Amino acid sequence: MHPTLITELRFEPLNLPLTEPFAIATGAPERADNVLVRLTLADGTVGLGEAAPFTAVSGETQASTLEAMASVRDALVGRDASGWRPIGAWLTEALPRAPSARCGIELALLDALGRHHRMPLATLFGGAGRALDIDMTVTAGDEAHAAASARAIVARGIRTLKVKVGALTPEEDVRRMVIIRREAPGARLFADANGGYTVAGARAFLSGLEAAGVPLALFEQPVSREDWEGMAELTRASRVPICADESARTVADVVRLGREGGAHGVNLKLMKSGVVESLAMWNVARAFGMELMMGGMLESTLAMSSAVHFAAGLGGFDYADLDTHLFIREHSFRGGLRCEGGRVDVGHVQAGHGVELE
Template sequence: MLPTLITDLNFEPLDLALTEPFAIATGAPTMANNVLIRLKLADGTVGLGESAPLTAVSGETQASTLEALHSVRQSLLGKDARGWRPLGALLGEALPKAPSARCGLELALLDALGRHYRMPLFAFFGGAGTGLDIDMTVTAGDEAHAASSARAIVARGIRTIKVKVGALSAEEDVRRMVIIRREAPGARLFADANGGYTVAQSRTFLAGLESEGVPLALFEQPVPREDWEGMAELTRSSRVPICADESARTAKDVLRLAREGGAHGVNLKLMKSGVVESLAMWNLARASGMELMMGGMVESTLAMSSAAHFAAGLGGFDYADLDTHLFIREHSFRGGLRMQDGRVDIGHVQAGHGVDLG
């Protein structure tokens, strides 16, 4: 028997309490109701994966993710893990509406392969680098929350702040941005509306920031996913780079954004698209001259470390939004990414993503 054949595959709920609701324009979960995946190879190697469904973004739930995983379990047993790309394509066909389930399986598969071959995933993905400068998020909330969150982020040594907007009016969000600018005068500022604005509201927001003298380095997904014309209109007229997130779920989406001038950059998230699809998206974005952000859903150290390996190993990323593990109150993992003063590092990892159960 080949040592890399998949011999066992198990799933279980991974419920993680958050330090605060992860509030965005479309929802505010207080728990990360994720799924832990264990994949075993014939030689006894075990790879770990995580699925992090975010209902507000993809419509997935923990229950639907577990159901999706169980539906493909039997078809994966006996397969050779070395064929991870065709297996990823197979999962794409079988689970087109369950990207976080696909991603969790792909991460477990790649972790097992990395451990089998004693290769860290950043090297597996290309070895371009081992570290990334990250931002941290100010979730949606009132002005007092914005001020206290900004102070806490600065205290961590993080120098880029991403602010969730779109849950309130554009005028209220401008006031929050002014306060954050006051509390963190040296920080680079991003805004992420998660599709919560219209084109008119987006313009009001940008004009308000300009009037208040608040510099914005990036404006992410200002309008809903399907408003392709609105994204293109803002991309043409805005002096602030526009980044697509919800509008960039597949390689076809990235191709459409590039052809229509729908964004200056795209946010890749493994949970949103899966690993194999994200690789195709990375290639298209790079070939089109678009900027790249690496992001995530509400993920633990396990999935965040995997995303860091992906982005650092491939290289070419202009922004890294890999902070959701900092919102998790406690978990049972050890190892994985290390962080100091706003920079994550995975250069110490010897095999796979480097995360183990504590």
């Protein structure tokens, strides 16, 4: 039997308590209800993966993710992990509405393959680098929460803050941004509405920031995923770069955004699209000359380490929103990414993503 044949696929719930609810414009989960994946090769190598469904973004749940994985398990056993890209493409067709399930399997497969060949994932993805500078999120909330979050983030040594907006009125969000600017005067500021504004609301938010003298470096997904015209209208008019997130789930989405001028950049998330689809999206976005952000849903150290390998290994990313592991209060993993201030590094990893289950 070939040593890299897949002999077993196992998965189970992975429930992770958070330091605070991860509040965005469309929801506020208080716990990460993820899925842990184990994939075994014929030589006994075991790879670990994680699926992080975020219901408010993709409609997936932990239960639906487990069900999706069960539906493809028998078809995966006996395949050669060396063909990870064809396997990823097949998963995209088999599970079109379950991207986090696909991603969890792909990550376990790639980790097993990396361990088998004694190769870190950053090398497998291209070897462009091993480290990234990240932001940290100020979740949706009131003004007191915004001030406390900004102070805590700056105390970590992180100098880029990504503020969740769109849950309140534009005027209320502007007041939150003013307070965050006061608490972190030298920080670079992003805003992420997760589709929570209308075009008029997004314009009011930008105008309010300009009047208040608050500089914004990036505005992510100001209007809903389906409002393609609104995204293009804001992109044409805004002096602040507009980044698509929910509007960029597939290669076809990125092609449409590029052709219609629907965004200056796109946020790639492995859990939103899967690994192989994200690779294709990276290529298309680069071909259109769009900026690139690497982001996450609500992953622990396991999947977040994999995202660092992906983005650092490929290179070409302008922004790294890879902070969700900092919101996980307790977990049973060791190894993987190292975080010092606003920099994450996987240069020490010898094989796979480097994360072990204690």
